[in-house]
Amino acid sequence: MTPPAPTRTAWHRPALAVLLLGTAVLYLWGLGASGWANAFYSAAAQAGSQSWKALFFGSSDAANAITVDKTPAALWVMGLSARLFGVNAWSILVPQALMGVGSVWLLYATVRRTSGPAAGLVAGLVLALTPAAALMFRFNNPDALLVLLLVAAAYCVVRAGEKASPRWLALAGVAVGFGFLAKMLQAFLVLPAFALAYLVAAPAPLGKRLLHLLGAFASTVAAAGWYLVVVALWPAADRPFIGGSQTNSLWELVFGYNGFGRITGDEVGSVGGGAGRGWGSTGLTRLFGSEMAGGIAWLLPAALLALFAGLWFTRRAPRTDRSRAALILWGGWLVVTALVFSYMGGIIHPYYTVALAPPIAALAGTAAVQLWRLRSNPAASGSLSGGVALTALTAYLVLSGSTWHPWLAPTILVGGLLAAVALFFAAHLTRWAATAVAVLALIVTLSGTGAYTLATAAVPHSGAIPSAGPSSGRFGGPGGFGGPAGFGGGRGGGPGSLLSTTLPGASLTALLRQDASQYTWTAATVLSNAAAGYQLASGAPVMAVGGFNGTDPYPTLAQFQQYVADGRIHYFLGEGMTMQGSTGSDAAQQIAEWVAEHYRSSTVDGVTVYDLTSSD
Structure with a gap:
């Protein structure tokens, strides 16, 4: 098995062009559906x-x-x-x-x-x-x-x-x-x-x-x-x-x-919560x-x-x-x-x-x-x-x-x-x-x-865990040796799930956009995917309290309270959306509990909204 002699024809050039064009069509066609x-x-x-x-x-x-x-x-x-x-x-x-x-x-x-x-x-x-x-x-x-x-x-x-x-x-x-x-x-x-x-x-x-x-x-x-x-x-x-x-x-x-x-x-803050838990069996057959x-x-x-x-x-x-x-x-x-x-x-x-x-x-x-x-x-x-x-x-x-x-x-x-x-x-x-x-x-x-x-x-794909194959939107369907993979776009649902994002309705979007320029963050919410949906819809910054898993120690309760006192955050969104990992900081949970205790809530498009400029 030795390198081939230099080719005397240019047949491979049009073949390469066809390959690249076909690849572009495959990867670009209907891309916006996702x-x-x-x-x-x-x-x-x-x-x-x-x-x-x-x-x-x-x-x-x-x-x-x-x-x-x-x-x-x-x-x-x-x-x-x-x-x-x-x-x-x-x-x-x-x-x-x-x-x-x-x-x-x-x-x-x-x-x-x-x-x-x-x-x-x-x-x-x-x-x-x-x-x-x-x-x-x-x-x-x-x-x-x-x-x-x-x-x-x-x-x-x-x-x-x-x-x-x-x-x-x-x-x-x-x-x-x-x-x-x-x-x-x-x-x-x-x-x-x-x-x-x-x-x-x-x-x-x-x-x-x-x-x-x-x-x-x-x-x-x-x-x-x-x-x-x-x-x-x-x-x-x-x-x-x-x-x-x-x-x-x-x-x-x-x-x-x-x-x-x-x-x-051993990942502090991971939703898996330690070795061998939550991520499937290990071994050569994985x-x-x-x-x-x-x-x-x-x-x-x-x-x-x-x-x-x-x-x-x-x-x-x-x-x-x-x-x-x-x-x-x-x-x-x-x-x-x-x-x-x-x-x-x-x-x-x-x-x-x-x-x-x-x-x-x-x-x-x-x-x-x-x-x-x-x-x-x-x-x-x-x-x-x-x-x-x-x-x-x-x-x-x-x-x-x-x-x-x-x-x-x-x-x-x-x-x-x-x-x-x-x-x-x-x-x-x-x-x-x-x-x-x-x-x-x-x-x-x-x-x-x-x-x-x-x-x-x-198939359009969305969420944190997309899957290959003909099925989409399911988490943990049949697959591999025995059926097509059904590892879907995310688990959970609603406005604040860990692995999926739901865009807010028109009324909530309008509320977030209203006077958004007067605040550093138009809103805050626990979990990055929840914040992402609100931010993409409103076009204004939304603070992801606790980061992706809700287990990052930012902001602390004291920091959040100071942001609110300084008038930098308008709304807090969501009820019961607390840390999803089994380890890490519980600062996000403390913040959610503090907000629920001190601020009145209303429901807009099915989402609990706390106005941080108006306390009880």
Whole structure:
């Protein structure tokens, strides 16, 4: 398995254009139907469009009370788009779709450099037709930017490995560092694979390779760490409270709640409330479980088979073999990330698996083309045939028991097994017959994941936990090996649920807008998603008391009382909406109880409203 000779034709250019155009249509068509999608981030983008400070810190509101519980790189993109094109669903969601198109293009460019344009096109097609990718590139979570930056980093590593270029390797570090600013420590899961691929294969003495890696590590730290340093040095009184932390510290957020706490399950303020509770069973089968299988499992077994087959066929290649280096890069990315997702004991959601889509697609594309070229070798034809059969079986298990197109599962299984048998004997067929078999195998292989991706794109998504597949709006439906995923848009309901947002009615919206300019915050309410709905509807800042889970210690009761005394908050909204986590601060609950005790309430559009300018 060696890099192909330079192509003499330009056939791949129009094919790439068709792929990118098709991806754009898939990710952009009907995008506005999802509305605000994740209103938690949409409200922060709205805030960023109104205040540069809110944009920089990732504040939930333009008055800068508290930030979202993530580093803000993804919000920078959305906030700038909202500044340019206005605050609406399209200005927030279109950048995510364009990131998807960019990811497909970069993956093609990366795989092409080691395995040729055909492999790059297959890899790009697989990525575009991965349900988890279609879900996230049509949504406004930070995962879209993370994937784009990690694929860009992989491209830089491949370029660096060609001529032992420290410049390209440093650029890879910068891309990963900015990936950290999108989703923190998850971005670093690719670093072992990237470092190993360069260390093994770069055409330079060992000492230079180590020195280059040290420089790349420094660039990663610089790209990721500058923001941490700026926030740490910024006077706390002059910036918003760091949401998701208990000590108003971005360092705590990075290494605690959104860091090692995700691994151990010990996340202060989490609704899961400790290791092993609330986030599903851990183990090697987790990615094939009902919540995750529909989004990512389709080609996962085949990708692992492709990795092992590729390493076997390159076992005698020179140290600097680029094909093996690519296998180390993509395989290491896949294995490390999959193992972390499988065994992490803290908060994990099915859409996280989009981070597995690029390595799965790259391995599938590389193996499909390279093994096809070696099909006269029984081991190669057997591996290729086995990959198709394994994918057909996986699709059958994911879809079996589903009421959604019940004919699809057996059709894919039968078609896949027939194609697998034909592939095994493809070396003995005529050129045209062999080509027809290859095309049939590709169609069957992608039919399950493709159908599920189209179904994902056809469904509007909203709330904090979107799901891939044909069903939406349910929390914990059937899925995985035994039916399509039904992990819906959020649980709970009403004006103030933890994971979903309800926009207020016309009367309440008008009330919030009335005299809003006279107050720092037109209203306050417990939980960020509740605040997001009121803020998006009114266009005025709404304080999210207690942050996302209602467990952040901001504001304290004394701070809130002072804000009220200073006339900075007009209304308090909601009754009984208190902290949702089992650990963390109870300041939000104290505030809600104090308001209920001291202020008269009325009901507007089904929401309890306390006028903080008029006490009992």
